[in-house]
Amino acid sequence: MSTIHNDHHADSYYFASANPHPMRSKLEGDVNCDVCVIGAGITGTSAALHLAEQGYKVVVLEGHQVGWGASGRSGGQAIIGYNKGVRDLYSIVGREDTKKLWDMNIYSKQLLIDTVNKHNIKCDLKWGHLMMAIKPRQIRELAQTKEELESEIGYEGLQMLNQEEAFERVGSHKYIGALSDPQSGHLHPLNYTLGLADAAQSAGAVIYENSPVTHIQQGNEPIITTPSGTVRCKHVIMCANAYLDKLAPSVGKKIMPVGTFIVATEPLDDSLAKSLIRDDEGVVDINFVLNYWRLSADKRMLFGGRVSYSGIVPFDLKQTMGNSMRKIYPQLKDARIDYAWGGNVAITVNRLPHFGRIAKNIYFAHGFSGHGILLTGLAGKLMAEAVQGTAERFDVFTRIPHMSFPGGALMRKPALVLSMAYFKLRDLL
Template identity: 50%
Template structure:
């Protein structure tokens, strides 16, 4: 059990061997590239930059993988939270197809990292979206046809109700679309495995070094409580945990609480009766439930979200009730862990990647629940841009993003009201 991390199934089963505790930043330092954030975005960027020959320093406010990278549902998915329609409407089909292909590359990057660095993170092939009502299946069939044919992605399969028993044993659903190339894993162990590769490559790492202020310009400077770093290039990879460090970025994302529970060990035989293929599953509601098996044969179940930033008071029991609607046979299964964390969403649920004006400052945020794969891609394409190859980052930069209405203080109540509408729509 990692004591410096929020208590969860992941921290209870984490493997940080080969990674010492890294000291806080001290004094004034200079470096080629400074990276803010020790999650997957920052680590993937650091790894690529070292391959390109840069000297790199990474600053993490808590511990490596402490935020969303080490607490998520662990689903590694193609596509984007907004799906491809809004992206195509903004950019046209050719650039939308490039972004689709990059989302596939993001999943391949995860697979490659696991293989190259021998990361023990309980990878399983397969993810699926399941429909609860005819409206869902109409949308899923349209998506299946579009992605399979126009976007030329061969890994999808459309299941009707009679085929569902090979995927899931539950009477809640009437069909599903499966993706055999996507998958799921232990996110904290993946992140720590990536961190070990970064550490071995020679990146300078400082934990417990939260950045408190930023001086913009031709040579940016970041400050912590105990030091500062001047750099030729700066990457901001803190996502939901950056706070108001850069107000114009903060206005484009909303931190949202998301929550998960884990059962006790159920055993492989019992769990495979519920999920024969061991796929990760999410439903097609706007405010969705999602669940998956673990490497030691538990069921992880997530689904409650907090748009107000306040954790639900009955987190464990509330998610258990939702789990039992899907799998009534788990009435005797104990819940051993319950935890939450923050993800950042954009207004349109599209990712927000780019550069701050003409300054050598790059950012990636707004993964909107698709971060386990896309953070790997974001780190890579920001490293490419620093190296003078910005074409891929520029495509993301053309996506238009609105600020959340209501400003810093009123945007949360506005979003809570909007989500009440979508929850009612899901129920109806």
């Protein structure tokens, strides 16, 4: 029986194709700074970059290595939007905040582009995205999404594809239609995170790896403890995402870590790759327990899906995930699978991100619920703004109401398993 995580990077295609990056030392002794960032995924490295660029003295404490968490393992799909429809958002946060949330969501794409360009981050960024429908109910859902986004947000470029068009774009007979969104895209998530960390370091941030935070002492000058040193600071930014539970149980109970898995095939020849995803887009189907896939820069099929609540990897992951992939693409029956790995997505009850403060100078953002590639970069920037005294945009997110998962830590998983079982059943209808 193996688990999703060990102390090192996942044995993934991303790690095998990571850009050269330094091993960073662990914190030893006691240091002072303006801002201590906990966790070096996209959220933490983005916050560190934006603060260091403004002249703040920033220390980042990463429990493992930069990009070890979801940021270095994900499907890499940079999808604009939220896990809730626009009109659903109206009923949760009102019209005005919905508009602001959407403005920021669209800005998060520009932020990504600007950051990648400014710091010359080589992360295979591409645009184009498809949401696939298996059944008529899902076609109606996609058409409604399109109508809402166009009429309420003024979002442009969406196009419904019929069965034939969907097949031309994604050579699988499983789908009866799709929604194309040229504004969303995909990237190599580990290289993006490593690039952000390098940029933050160049701007003056100090990043310590293998330095897990074990305690936060709150106060005007919080003291952050690791096994071999402490950081005294004026502000803390918590970016531990799915791993926050022990560090801040009061906010940790708003999120639930759920395992999801990806396989990478061997590089495919160009004509086969093109027949699978003609325009090299990111692709998801819209089942509740969704499949997501895309091609890597060297033309491997990266295929993700399944869920695990226990942190235990399904027996023979390559075989299990390979079977799911071949149900969609029988053409890949002979393709060798080179890598298989998993990671934890942090989900919230309402599947919207959870931002807030646990004290006036301790901020957090987590629970991106599978929409993290764009929202994490934004979260880091907004927490940096809040530290600088302009929390207006950050506070739009803090106003999203969140429930705790019912029953506390022990009951959270069984309760979720029950609700997921229902949705899995619904996927079949």
